[in-house]
Amino acid sequence: QKEVEQNSGPLSVPEGAIASLNCTYSDRGSQSFFWYRQYSGKSPELIMFIYSNGDKEDGRFTAQLNKASQYVSLLIRDSQPSDSATYLCAVKPGYALNFGKGTSLLVTP
Amino acid sequence: KAGVTQTPRYLIKTRGQQVTLSCSPISGHRSVSWYQQTPGQGLQFLFEYFSETQRNKGNFPGRFSGRQFSNSRSEMNVSTLELGDSALYLCASSRGLAGALEQYFGPGTRLTVT
Numbered sequence: 001q002k003e004v005e006q007n008s009g010p011l012s013v014p015e016g017a018i019a020s021l022n023c024t025y026s027d028r029g030s031q032s033f034f035w036y037r038q039y040s041g042k043s044p045e046l047i048m049f050i051y052s053n054g055d056k057e058d059g060r061f062t063a064q065l066n067k068a069s070q071y072v073s074l075l076i077r078d079s080q081p082s083d084s085a086t087y088l089c090a091v092k093p094g095y096a097l098n099f100g101k102g103t104s105l106l107v108t109p
Numbered sequence: 110k111a112g113v114t115q116t117p118r119y120l121i122k123t124r125g126q127q128v129t130l131s132c133s134p135i136s137g138h139r140s141v142s143w144y145q146q147t148p149g150q151g152l153q154f155l156f157e158y159f160s161e162t163q164r165n166k167g168n169f170p171g172r173f174s175g176r177q178f179s180n181s182r183s184e185m186n187v188s189t190l191e192l193g194d195s196a197l198y199l200c201a202s203s204r205g206l207a208g209a210l211e212q213y214f215g216p217g218t219r220l221t222v223t
Binding site (some may be wrong): 010025034036041044045046049088090094095096097098099101102 | 110119142145151153154157164165167171197199201206211214215216217
């Protein structure tokens with residue numbers, strides 16, 4: 001079974017701080033990496049995707065990928081209470097998304 | 110552009126019954142993938158349809174089946190429902206085969222089996 005591991009949290013950060021979410025994966029052949037945000041009772045929403053080693057920035061979000069270490073992370077700058085949600089890391093070693101169980105993020109005012 | 114739509118949003122069935130769920134992808138998207146989400150197992154891949162053909166299948170029993178129509182809309186069927194089938198069923202669409210492209214999820218169908 002190809003594994004995608006995330007710390008379940010909850011990760012608690014104060015408003016305005018940087019939240020750092022981490023994910024490791026086991027399949028070295030993985031080529032595509034995604035971060036989804038899921039609010040309670042809602043479906044996952046794609047917020048970032050990254051295919052190459054390095055950083056990719058989009059607004060307050062930065063995805064970081066290190067294929068050698070099989071590690072992908074998501075940084076959220078200037079965290080807001082509305083960012084409180086579960087963040088799912090997804091890896092695509094082949095045809096389907098392989099999801100981690102998610103990290104619960106709580107941003108406190 | 111309208112997002113992925115799923116119907117119905119909520120469903121209650123009893124053990125042994127069957128159920129059909131529907132998914133309409135984003136306009137122009139030709140791939141539809143189905144996932145099951147439960148608190149214990151998280152999100153698990155069921156199958157993917159592209160151009161009316163099942164292209165890939167996850168590790169679920171044959172009671173789970175699906176199909177895709179010429180307009181890319183997809184249906185998923187679960188026969189002989191079991192209590193463990195209670196879950197949120199999500200479909201996701203992408204422009205081409207999902208192997209290399211971003212997928213966008215619909216709101217899901219919450220199925221409760223009693």
